[in-house]
Amino acid sequence: MSDLSQYSSLGAALRDALERWASETCLIEADRERENARLTYRQFQEAALPLARAIQDRGFAPGDRAAIIMTNQSKWLISAYAIFYCGGVLVPLDYKLTAAEHLQLLAHSKARWLMVEHYLWRAITAAPNFKDLKTEAVLVTEAPAGTDLQGALRWEETKGDGELNFVPRARNDWAAIVYSSGTAGRPKGCVLTHENYLEQCQALISLFPFWPGVRYLSILPTNHAIDFMVGFIGPFVCGAAVVHLRTLRPEFVRDAFPRYKITYMSLVPMVLKNLEKGLRDRFAALPPARRFVLNGLIALNGFLTRHRPRLELSRFLLADVHKAFGGELRALFIGGAFTEAATLQFFYDLGIPVANGYGLTEAGTAVTLNDFSPFRPDTVGKPLPGVQIKIVAPDPDGVGEVAVRSKTVMSQYLDDPELTAETIVNGWLMTGDLGRLDASGHLQLFGRKKNMIVTEGGKNIYPEDIETVLEGLPVKEFCVFASHYLWPQLGRGASREERLIAVVHPDAERAESKKTEALRQELAARNRSLPDYKRLSGFVIWKEDFPRTASLKIKRAVLAEQIREQLERPTGVVEL
Amino acid sequence: MRTTDQTLEEILTLAAAHFKVPRAELSPDDDFFKKLGINSLQALELLTRLEHHFGVELPDYELQGVSDFRTLAERIQARL
Numbered sequence: 001m002s003d004l005s006q007y008s009s010l011g012a013a014l015r016d017a018l019e020r021w022a023s024e025t026c027l028i029e030a031d032r033e034r035e036n037a038r039l040t041y042r043q044f045q046e047a048a049l050p051l052a053r054a055i056q057d058r059g060f061a062p063g064d065r066a067a068i069i070m071t072n073q074s075k076w077l078i079s080a081y082a083i084f085y086c087g088g089v090l091v092p093l094d095y096k097l098t099a100a101e102h103l104q105l106l107a108h109s110k111a112r113w114l115m116v117e118h119y120l121w122r123a124i125t126a127a128p129n130f131k132d133l134k135t136e137a138v139l140v141t142e143a144p145a146g147t148d149l150q151g152a153l154r155w156e157e158t159k160g161d162g163e164l165n166f167v168p169r170a171r172n173d174w175a176a177i178v179y180s181s182g183t184a185g186r187p188k189g190c191v192l193t194h195e196n197y198l199e200q201c202q203a204l205i206s207l208f209p210f211w212p213g214v215r216y217l218s219i220l221p222t223n224h225a226i227d228f229m230v231g232f233i234g235p236f237v238c239g240a241a242v243v244h245l246r247t248l249r250p251e252f253v254r255d256a257f258p259r260y261k262i263t264y265m266s267l268v269p270m271v272l273k274n275l276e277k278g279l280r281d282r283f284a285a286l287p288p289a290r291r292f293v294l295n296g297l298i299a300l301n302g303f304l305t306r307h308r309p310r311l312e313l314s315r316f317l318l319a320d321v322h323k324a325f326g327g328e329l330r331a332l333f334i335g336g337a338f339t340e341a342a343t344l345q346f347f348y349d350l351g352i353p354v355a356n357g358y359g360l361t362e363a364g365t366a367v368t369l370n371d372f373s374p375f376r377p378d379t380v381g382k383p384l385p386g387v388q389i390k391i392v393a394p395d396p397d398g399v400g401e402v403a404v405r406s407k408t409v410m411s412q413y414l415d416d417p418e419l420t421a422e423t424i425v426n427g428w429l430m431t432g433d434l435g436r437l438d439a440s441g442h443l444q445l446f447g448r449k450k451n452m453i454v455t456e457g458g459k460n461i462y463p464e465d466i467e468t469v470l471e472g473l474p475v476k477e478f479c480v481f482a483s484h485y486l487w488p489q490l491g492r493g494a495s496r497e498e499r500l501i502a503v504v505h506p507d508a509e510r511a512e513s514k515k516t517e518a519l520r521q522e523l524a525a526r527n528r529s530l531p532d533y534k535r536l537s538g539f540v541i542w543k544e545d546f547p548r549t550a551s552l553k554i555k556r557a558v559l560a561e562q563i564r565e566q567l568e569r570p571t572g573v574v575e576l
Numbered sequence: 577m578r579t580t581d582q583t584l585e586e587i588l589t590l591a592a593a594h595f596k597v598p599r600a601e602l603s604p605d606d607d608f609f610k611k612l613g614i615n616s617l618q619a620l621e622l623l624t625r626l627e628h629h630f631g632v633e634l635p636d637y638e639l640q641g642v643s644d645f646r647t648l649a650e651r652i653q654a655r656l
Contacts, residue, residue, distance in 0.1 A: 071637070098641060119637050247636050249620050274617050456615070532609040532616065532643060 002237045004202045009169035009194040011084035013201075013237050018045040018081075021239035024212045028260060029074045031246035037074050041239070044078065052082040053160030055113065058137055062087030062167045065177065066113035067106055067135075068223070069093045069120050072244045075141045075155060076222050077232055079115040087167030088113075090176040092223035095120060096531070099127035108187045109177050109414065112136045115155060118143040125150045171195035177414050178225060180361035180460055189414030190361045199407040200364040201233050203384040207371060208264065208331060208355065210238035215328070217243045217256055217265040225365040226266050226335045250274055257326040266333040269343075270456040272354065276343055279321070279350075294318075302349035307374050314351020321350050331355050335366070338445070338454070338498075344377035357381050358443060363429055364408030368443045379442035390428070391437060399446050402435040403428040451485040451556060453498040455533040463500055466534055469526050470502065475519070477546050478504045479554050480536065486560050499537035501573060503563065506541060516541060516574060524576050538573040578656060584649035587626060591645065594625050604646040632656060 007013040022042040029037040039047070060066070066083045068090065070076045083090050091109045093102060095117070102124055106114065114135045116124070121140045124130060130150075138152035169175075175194045179187060208230075210216070218231035235242050243260045245252060253271075256262060267275075283294060301317045304310060311330065315322045322329070332347065332354045339356050347354045358380035359366035367389065370381035383389045387406040394400035409429045412420040423430055432450030435443050453461050463480035470478050483499040502523060506515050519539065527535045540563065547555040547562070578586075584604055592599040595612045602611065609619065619639055627634050630652060638651045 096640065119635075247620075248617075249624055249636070250617055251621075251624065270615055270617060527610075528607050528643060531641070532607075535610075 002205070004198045004237065007198060008171050009084070009173065010175055010197055010233060011081075011087070011166065011169060013198065014081055014084060014233070015166060017041065017237045017239065021212060024239045025241045026236060026239075027074045027077065027242055027244070028215075029244045029246070030256065030260075032252055033255070036246070039074065041236075044081070047074075048078045048081045048085065049164055050159035050161060051078065051155075052085040053162060053164050054158045055082060055137075055160075056086055056165065057160045060086050060088060060113065062169070063089060063174075064113065065089045065091050065109055065111045066115065067091035067093055067109060067111035069095050069102060069114070069116045070141065070222075071095050071117060071246065072218050072220075072222050072227070072231075073117075073141075073246060074244060075115075075117075077236075077242070079139075079155075080232070083113075084175070085164075085166055087169055089174045092176065092178060092228065094179070094221055094223050096221070098531075099123040100129065103127055103129050103133060105179055105187060105189075106133060106135060109179075109189060110134075114138045115141070116152075117141050118147070121149070121152060169194055171198070172411070174411070176228075178223070178228075178361050186416070186419070186464070187414075188416075188419070190410040191412050191414050192361075192364060192410050196364045196408050196410060197229070197233060199386060200229055200366070200384075201237065203386055203408075204229060204366065204369075205234050205238060206385055207369060208333075210235045210240035210264075212239040214238070214240035214263040215243055215260055216240060217245070217253075217260070217262045219245060219248055219253060219271070220266050220268065220335075225359065225361045226333065229365045230264065230266055230333060250278070254278065254324075257329065258324065259326070261326045261328040263328050263330050264333065265329075266335065268456065269334065269339045272332070272334055272339065272343060272347075273456075276346055279346075298349050301351055305348070305351065309348075309351070309353050309372050309375070311351065318351055322352075325352065333357070335359055341377040344375075348375050348377065355381075358402075358433075358435075358445060360431060360433075362410050362423065363387075363404050363406060363431075364410070367404050367406070367408075367431075376440075376442050379438065379444050381443065382441050383443070389437065389443060391435060392428075392430070394436070398436040399434055400436075401449055402431045402433045402443070402445075404431060405429070447484050447488065448482070451482050451560075453482045453484075453500065455498070459533050461500065461534055466500060466502075466530065466536065469529055470523075473504070473519075473522060473526070474507065476505045476507050477554075478502055479546065479556065479559070481556070481560060483537070485556075486563055500535065502536050502539040503542050503559070504539055505543065505546060520574055520576060527576060536576055538575045540567065540572050541574070578653070580649055580653045583630075583653045583656070584646060586629065587645055587649050587652070590625055590629055591622055594622055602645065604649075605644050607643045608645060608648075609643055626652060630656060 018041045024041055026041045026044050027039040066088045068079050080090055091111045093105055118140050139155040139158050140149050140152045141155040172193050174191055175197055176192045177189045180190050216231055216235050218227055220227040231242055297317050301314050334354050334356045344354050353372050355370050357366045357369035367387055368381040368383050390403050391400040392403050405428050433448050434446045451463055466480045480500055480502050483501050547558040588602045589599055592602055623634050623639055632655045642648050
């Protein structure tokens with residue numbers, strides 16, 4: 001296992017890895033059944049260094065911020081390495097955001113450089129506020145020949161030669177600004193240092209080691225903290241390979257397991273459930289006798305692995321299942337949203353452990369991870385090495401706010417000292433999540449204290465961000481809540497509910513009966529302008545003035561309390 | 577060569593068949609995530625079905641930001 005304590009920056013750790021593992025495969029990029037690229041570490045270096053040289057030639061200075069907006073692909077990692085090599089600060093943005101959101105975060109991050117995939121650049125240049133873009137240089141990948149790039153350069157043609165200067169960085173220097181959420185409202189740019197990443201990486205690879213020959217399938221967006229760590233830094237410092245797919249169609253993801261003999265993969269609950277459904281359907285389609293035998297083998301495997309995973313035994317007992325996954329799969333990592341214990345147990349009993357954990361961008365990535373000794377699907381595992389967790393103001397059941405102290409905790413929110421001070425208190429990161437530590441040190445989560453949801457696709461959504469699309473609604477006032485913030489009992493238990501609910505205070509003069517239906521139609525129309533994962537599920541009609549501060553901000557906690565008192569159960573919600 | 581209206585009509589028919597809903601319940605401006613109760617993975621499955629039907633390759637990004645049948649038809653029409 002690599003010892004990362006000797007390095008002061010990600011750039012230095014990666015630079016050594018490229019030399020050390022020169023002849024090993026580091027990247028495979030596939031598009032459906034076609035393989036676009038397969039690079040060794042040496043070839044990766046040969047692609048990245050001319051790019052680094054070219055951006056240095058164009059004035060890229062240490063500490064400059066450079067954004068990447070790309071789908072998961074080899075040029076993402078090559079660009080990131082070139083930026084680190086030059087001492088830059090990476091700003092990885094979610095490619096699924098809208099062009100307007102990209103422009104907003106580019107402005108907020110003060111990124112001077114942008115490396116972007118062509119279809120995304122096309123959308124950005126067509127956005128109304130494109131003229132406000134302040135980046136000094138834009139490199140566009142995969143642009144068709146003859147396309148007008150609106151002043152941008154072609155990534156593939158941006159190459160320099162000659163002497164290169166590797167720019168060393170200190171452990172506490174900024175490595176990246178990662179947006180945990182918040183686009184329309186108050187962008188939350190987590191400033192992560194080189195130390196944050198190096199410490200996180202060391203802890204993760206101590207539990208789930210990588211080595212040459214290991215293949216990690218990367219389908220979570222690389223801007224996401226999990227994929228950045230286990231789909232880039234972790235495998236690279238250990239000489240393993242990352243497999244990128246240019247499509248996320250379930251059938252091609254399934255094919256990739258046997259085709260590339262995948263060892264690890266990270267996913268979100270939605271994808272895991274899709275895999276579970278696919279397997280259950282296949283099992284159900286078996287002739288009764290074979291189904292009987294299979295169920296017996298699954299039960300036997302579950303029994304024999306109840307204390308710890310026994311990979312070889314599971315591969316022997318359930319050979320057909322493991323063959324469908326390529327025969328090399330060791331574990332799946334899952335993050336983001338809540339995962340049902342039954343789903344985790346289903347995979348565990350097949351001999352495919354799903355390492356569920358708990359993490360947040362503000363804490364580097366993961367804070368806890370299930371270590372399978374023994375597997376506890378009712379928890380999110382134990383704190384990672386070097387991570388301290390305490391429960392603040394626990395109730396009689398031991399449930400309180402989860403606070404985290406670790407070298408992986410971000411240094412600050414970018415340009416937001418007030419929010420930073422609210423979030424990091426005396427060195428402890430206040431997560432806003434509710435949890436309890438059990439006697440064996442496993443963390444159980446019980447929903448959220450904060451007004452936020454995490455979708456099944458693993459996206460953090462702050463209700464305040466949705467409110468801009470409600471501007472101009474023909475009502476007196478409105479605001480948006482996470483359902484569990486209004487009714488905390490919904491955030492607990494196995495079928496926890498995470499929905500967005502609008503609260504609207506109508507104008508008095510309109511007729512009551514027409515009002516609700518007209519509002520429903522209006523909100524449904526507004527909903528259509530939002531991505532599916534950001535949509536409102538319903539609304540509540542509220543006939544009193546919202547409580548407000550002296551500066552007229554809505555007192556959300558007070559309003560939520562008032563609503564809860566009058567509508568003890570969410571029966572007053574009109575579904576959209 | 578199909579017209580956009582024909583493409584749209586074929587998409588609606590295929591979506592209805594794929595997700596087992598009566599064709600009459602689907603309209604061009606429907607939000608297909610809500611109307612069909614599907615998630616983004618299921619929408620990608622529909623895209624595969626449409627690829628096979630129209631005989632064109634549709635990158636995943638053609639679905640990005642699209643939630644109604646009419647816009648989807650326009651995106652596909654541009655590739656026919």
